[in-house]
Amino acid sequence: MTTDACQPTLTLLPYAPAGRRSPMTCHYRCATSCATPVQNRSANAYFGDVVRSAVSRRGVLAGLVGLGVAGAAVAGARPAAASPGGGDVNLLADPFDPGHAVEFEVIAPVPAEVDSFAVPAGWTWAPLISWGDPILPGAPEFDHENQSEAAQLGQFGYNNDYTTIVPLQDPNRALLVCNNEYTNEELMFRDWVDSDSATEEQLRISIAAHGMSVVELRRAGADQPWGHLRESVFNRRITPWTPMAFTGPAAGAKALRTSADPQGRTPVGTFGNCAGGTTPWGTVLSGEENFNGYFSSPETEGGQSDRYSVYGSSGRGWERVDPRFGAGTEPNEAHRFGWIVEVDPSDPTSTPRKHTAMGRMKHEGATVSLAADGRAVAYMGDDERFEYLYKFVSKETYREGDREHNLRLLEDGDLFVAVFEGDGIDDERYDGRGRWVALTRNGRSVVPGMSVEEVLVNTRAAADVVGATKMDRPEDVERNPVNGRVYVACTNNTQRGTLGKTGVDEANPRPLNKDGHVVEIVEARDDAAATEFAWNLVLVCGDPEDQSTYFGGFDPALVSPISCPDNVAFDTTGNLWISTDGNTLGSNDGLFEVVVDGPDRGRVRQFLSVPTGAETCGPVIADDGRTVFVAVQHPGEVDGATIDEPASTFPYDGTGQPRPSVVQVRKD
Numbered sequence: 295m296t297t298d299a300c301q302p303t304l305t306l307l308p309y310a311p312a313g314r315r316s317p318m319t320c321h322y323r324c325a326t327s328c329a330t331p332v333q334n335r336s337a338n339a340y341f342g343d344v345v346r347s348a349v350s351r352r353g354v355l356a357g358l359v360g361l362g363v364a365g366a367a368v369a370g371a372r373p374a375a376a377s378p379g380g381g382d383v384n385l386l387a388d389p390f391d392p393g394h395a396v397e398f399e400v401i402a403p404v405p406a407e408v409d410s411f412a413v414p415a416g417w418t419w420a421p422l423i424s425w426g427d428p429i430l431p432g433a434p435e436f437d438h439e440n441q442s443e444a445a446q447l448g449q450f451g452y453n454n455d456y457t458t459i460v461p462l463q464d465p466n467r468a469l470l471v472c473n474n475e476y477t478n479e480e481l482m483f484r485d486w487v488d489s490d491s492a493t494e495e496q497l498r499i500s501i502a503a504h505g506m507s508v509v510e511l512r513r514a515g516a517d518q519p520w521g522h523l524r525e526s527v528f529n530r531r532i533t534p535w536t537p538m539a540f541t542g543p544a545a546g547a548k549a550l551r552t553s554a555d556p557q558g559r560t561p562v563g564t565f566g567n568c569a570g571g572t573t574p575w576g577t578v579l580s581g582e583e584n585f586n587g588y589f590s591s592p593e594t595e596g597g598q599s600d601r602y603s604v605y606g607s608s609g610r611g612w613e614r615v616d617p618r619f620g621a622g623t624e625p626n627e628a629h630r631f632g633w634i635v636e637v638d639p640s641d642p643t644s645t646p647r648k649h650t651a652m653g654r655m656k657h658e659g660a661t662v663s664l665a666a667d668g669r670a671v672a673y674m675g676d677d678e679r680f681e682y683l684y685k686f687v688s689k690e691t692y693r694e695g696d697r698e699h700n701l702r703l704l705e706d707g708d709l710f711v712a713v714f715e716g717d718g719i720d721d722e723r724y725d726g727r728g729r730w731v732a733l734t735r736n737g738r739s740v741v742p743g744m745s746v747e748e749v750l751v752n753t754r755a756a757a758d759v760v761g762a763t764k765m766d767r768p769e770d771v772e773r774n775p776v777n778g779r780v781y782v783a784c785t786n787n788t789q790r791g792t793l794g795k796t797g798v799d800e801a802n803p804r805p806l807n808k809d810g811h812v813v814e815i816v817e818a819r820d821d822a823a824a825t826e827f828a829w830n831l832v833l834v835c836g837d838p839e840d841q842s843t844y845f846g847g848f849d850p851a852l853v854s855p856i857s858c859p860d861n862v863a864f865d866t867t868g869n870l871w872i873s874t875d876g877n878t879l880g881s882n883d884g885l886f887e888v889v890v891d892g893p894d895r896g897r898v899r900q901f902l903s904v905p906t907g908a909e910t911c912g913p914v915i916a917d918d919g920r921t922v923f924v925a926v927q928h929p930g931e932v933d934g935a936t937i938d939e940p941a942s943t944f945p946y947d948g949t950g951q952p953r954p955s956v957v958q959v960r961k962d
Contacts, residue, residue: 334601334680336758338796395865395919396887396901397961403855403881404903409942411926412903416962419902421945422511422923423470423522424955425452429509429529438937438951439484443498447531452477452503453954454925456570456659456861457912458578460639465516469528469639470509471578472912472956473567477503478928481952484937489611497615504565505533506580508639516917520958530642534563534612537645538635541705543737544650547747549629552618561630561648562618568677569659569770569861569912573670574692575700577638581657583677585631588612591621601754602656604628629751634660634674636704649704652686653733653753660686663773665823668692670703673780675768679787680796681754682762683712683771685730687823709733709750711762714829716800724803724844725830728815731760732825766790766802766810770861773822776868777891780815781832783859785875801829808878809836809843809857812870814890832870832890833898835859837879846896848889854900855879856886865915871901873910873924883910885924902959905944905952907931912956922959929954 398414413419423429426436426449433448451474460469477500479486486492510526513519523529538561540550550558568583586602590609604621613620618627633648634657652660655676662672668691674684688707693699710730717726732740733756739746741756749756766787773780784802789795791805798805801813812833818824835857836843838850845853860875870888877883884903889895904910904926911925930942930952942952 334678334754334758334764334796336764338758338761338764395867395869396915396922397919398887398899398901400854400899401884401901401903403879403884403900406877406880406882406906408882409906409930409944410903411905411944411957413959414901417959418962419957419959420519421947421955422520422958423450423509424945424947424953425450425454425503426953427522428524429507429522429526430531431525436953438949441482441499443495443502446499446502447533449531450474450509451505451507451531451533452482453927454507454956455568455911455927456580457914457923457925457956458570458572459511459914459916459923460572460576460578462640466513468511468520470507470511470522470956471572471637471639472507472509472925473570473580474503474505474507475567475583475927476565478931480936481930481940489609489614492611494615497611500610501534501565501612501615502531504567505531505536506564506567506637507531508637508642519960520921528639528642530639532564532637532646534565536563538562538564539645539647540630541647541649541702542651542750543706543734544747544750547650547751549626549747549751552624552626552630554618558626564631564635564646564648566631566656567635568657571659571661571672571772573636573662573700574664575697575703576640577636577701579660579662579672579704580635580637581659581674582631582633582635583656583658585628585656588631589619589621589628591628601752601758602628602632629654632656634672634704636701638701647705650750651705651707651709651734651737653684653709653749654751655681655684655753658769658771661770661772663822664692666819666821667823669707669823671773671822672704673771673773675765675771675782676754677767677769677785679767679789680764681768682757683765683768683782684753684757685710685712689736706737708735709753710825711757711760713761714763714799714801723830724800724834725828726800728763728827728829730825730827731762733757733760763799763801764796766807769859772862772864774864774868774870774890776864776866778817778820779890780817780827781862781870781890782813782815783862783872784811784813785858785860786810786878801831803831804834804842809834810859811835812859812862812872812888832896833859833888844896845898846888846890848894848896848898853896853898854886855881856898856900858883860909861911861913863913863915865919871913871915873913875909875911882906883908885910885913885922905929906942907935907952908942908944920961923956924959925954925956927954928952 430448455473455475508530510523510528511520546558566583566585567580570580586604590613618624632654634652638644658675658677660672670688672686688703714728739749766784769783814832817827834844858876859872861873863871874883889897908929909927914923929944932941935941945955
């Protein structure tokens with residue numbers, strides 16, 4: 295392949311719209327947001343403006359060197375890459391010794407119609423816990439045909455997404471914490487038609503299946519598999535009915551007050567919990583994402599006040615059993631969702647807290663690092679088309695061993711949004727510099743015309759005002775613990791560059807972007823609290839034979855195809871691990887290792903594949919690379935699938951019905 299043929303192009307490319315996501319997924323997860331008008335109607339700069347105002351690449355790099363930014367030139371056109379072994383190389387033969395934390399032979403993509411959980415040779419998998427498994431005293435064994443609200447409140451929740459393992463003092467004990475994002479009622483109830491005809495008990499079961507689950511894990515030794523405890527003092531379900539507390543500058547704001555909570559300080563429940571993060575002080579953060587589709591509000595308010603698509607929703611019928619989900623009855627209830635929730639899994643009696651200082655949006659999650667001076671820094675993506683990338687920096691600093699102090703770090707601090715600037719297209723690179731623009735400082739708004747309460751409750755509108763860069767669904771955002779760089783998974787945006795929609799820019803270079811890309815950020819002085827950064831695209835995902843893809847400079851003939859990056863994680867050597875959601879290439883979603891440093895930078899290798907209709911979530915690389923945990927969300931979520939005609943029977947437990955599960959994959 296010639297060098298010219300491998301270079302990425304920054305011009306508009308013909309691209310097939312829409313991915314493989316089923317209408318069932320769209321309906322339940324995000325209230326079919328792709329069929330609704332784009333909520334971000336701001337006139338922020340796009341590609342044409344960026345190109346016209348771009349400074350020269352030499353000037354950008356000189357400026358970044360002055361800021362002390364390392365690795366500013368790490369990016370590049372897709373160069374021709376010779377086979378390291380010479381001649382043709384069979385990817386599946388895996389001829390290279392990666393020398394990485396996780397040793398495995400790459401697997402081939404599994405066709406979407408094949409219902410299997412595939413792992414490399416020399417590895418085995420088993421479900422660790424599944425929807426409906428009892429975790430609280432008195433909870434019955436799961437019975438698909440005889441469900442009840444009382445049973446579900448004591449059982450593991452549905453559609454496990456973000457997954458983390460919080461260690462206890464004993465190395466053979468740990469706590470599993472999972473988000474339970476949403477429910478697929480067609481796959482839960484045999485006689486389900488729709489929410490209008492559902493029984494109140496069915497609605498209550500569905501509500502109880504949302505939220506979070508905390509479960510103690512134990513194993514016999516370091517070389518033995520983990521198992522979950524049916525009953526433990528730590529086990530807990532957090533649901534849409536769990537009492538919570540607001541913290542921060544917007545707590546008590548008029549927009550957060552309801553008839554049941556006239557002080558606006560004690561919200562009830564959480565749902566739409568997508569990704570999250572584990573803090574250095576041992577708590578777990580959960581992002582409330584697609585909360586808008588849960589409120590019945592047939593009226594369309596429109597305008598800036600509805601940047602969250604709440605108005606015009608038919609809801610999920612929850613208002614039939616809980617009036618607060620009728621937006622006409624309680625118009626402020628929707629404002630009480632869309633926050634970052636902090637949970638202390640080590641204290642099952644603790645009250646979860648929603649941190650208003652971190653802003654309200656459709657949070658994919660929040661991941662925490664420590665700045666050079668010890669302040670806590672949380673990175674957050676707002677998962678919707680043309681939305682933004684955020685960062686929160688705490689006012690106080692982390693104190694080792696001072697748990698009471700650290701538990702308050704996220705209650706006060708500064709909120710920023712990212713502005714990306716390209717350096718022009720003449721260097722044939724997707725790279726440039728950027729700024730973290732403040733929305734709040736010292737508990738006050740710095741957005742013209744908006745109070746601090748308005749900024750934090752309507753954060754999207756505040757980011758519009760300061761000209762933030764519209765991204766292609768920024769989802770998981772994490773800082774690499776080895777190289778210090780930040781990686782942003784932009785899942786896709788099939789409306790980029792369409793008629794009347796925002797066009798391409800250098801940070802989102804592909805129109806009709808159905809396969810997504812990954813942004814790499816190098817912050818000034820390698821400090822998480824810095825307000826300036828360099829950036830580049832380490833991956834432009836899709837079919838490696840498509841000339842619009844880019845794999846960090848690695849030969850595209852030698853990579854696994856990857857589409858729709860979602861959650862990210864890292865192993866002990868700093869390799870990036872990406873789970874996918876919505877693969878458009880005719881294969882099931884999976885988990886992929888990506889090299890981000892050295893001569894193999896950009897090399898993608900597929901580690902596992904999840905079943906038909908499922909999404910890969912919450913990867914955790916543990917035990918020095920000998921164990922990998924993944925959450926298999928919504929198996930069998932295929933349009934038209936029912937209990938009588940399931941598209942998947944994962945986890946293949948003999949029931950013949952799909953059950954979302956957390957899986958542990960172990961090296962033999």
